Amino acid sequence: MKVLLVNMSPHEHGCTYTALSEVKKTLEAEGVHADFFWTGNKPIAGCIGCGSCRKTGRCVFGGDPVTSFIDICDEYDGFVFGSPVHYAAMGGAATCFMDRVFYSAGSRLRGKPGAGVVSARRGGTTAALDQLNKYFYISGMPIPTSQYWPMVHGNRPEEAAQDLEGMQIMRLLGANMAWLLKCIEAGKKAGIECPKPEPRVSTNFIR
Numbered sequence: 001m002k003v004l005l006v007n008m009s010p011h012e013h014g015c016t017y018t019a020l021s022e023v024k025k026t027l028e029a030e031g032v033h034a035d036f037f038w039t040g041n042k043p044i045a046g047c048i049g050c051g052s053c054r055k056t057g058r059c060v061f062g063g064d065p066v067t068s069f070i071d072i073c074d075e076y077d078g079f080v081f082g083s084p085v086h087y088a089a090m091g092g093a094a095t096c097f098m099d100r101v102f103y104s105a106g107s108r109l110r111g112k113p114g115a116g117v118v119s120a121r122r123g124g125t126t127a128a129l130d131q132l133n134k135y136f137y138i139s140g141m142p143i144p145t146s147q148y149w150p151m152v153h154g155n156r157p158e159e160a161a162q163d164l165e166g167m168q169i170m171r172l173l174g175a176n177m178a179w180l181l182k183c184i185e186a187g188k189k190a191g192i193e194c195p196k197p198e199p200r201v202s203t204n205f206i207r
Contacts (some may be wrong), residue, residue: 002033005074008083010041014081015119017162019152026174039065042162046096053104066100078113088124106139111194115139117150125151146173
């Protein structure tokens with residue numbers, strides 16, 4: 001079993017990384033392999049709604065972290081996406097990354113557990129986390145929980161590490177992710193498969 005920890009902060013080893021690192025320690029202690037994926041600190045184009053990915057399964061923009069993620073996502077059984085909080089929301093580059101990944105490849109993540117982690121100096125965490133979780137809901141991804149909302153507070157990595165409750169939340173998130181992955185694997189061995197989706201029905205408000 002493998003989990004990909006997606007660090008969507010422009011700071012590779014900042015507070016978001018610190019939170020994800022605590023998740024990683026627990027996953028590996030539970031026998032689950034975990035890798036980091038950093039989206040970098042270069043601009044990431046937003047989705048332009050061209051619909052090209054509906055035909056090709058790939059975003060029309062190539063050569064950026066979105067393409068790199070899609071190239072490897074099939075190798076992983078679960079995902080933890082981490083974002084800093086900017087203006088009480090996910091970071092702009094993180095939003096662009098998630099929009100394009102889930103619009104072009106969300107169906108490939110269906111049935112795989114996905115969790116979100118946010119980091120902030122002080123406020124805006126619940127709004128950013130709500131935004132992040134919606135990607136998992138719309139893609140049919142089970143969401144591992146913890147004992148509280150998965151967030152850490154701090155302006156620097158060493159401050160985030162001093163958020164003892166936040167670090168404990170990250171450890172339990174890792175433990176719950178490992179438990180859920182093992183349950184899914186046991187279910188597959190028993191012949192229990194992920195439910196097949198019905199053909200999508202889209203109802204517009206204006207006809």
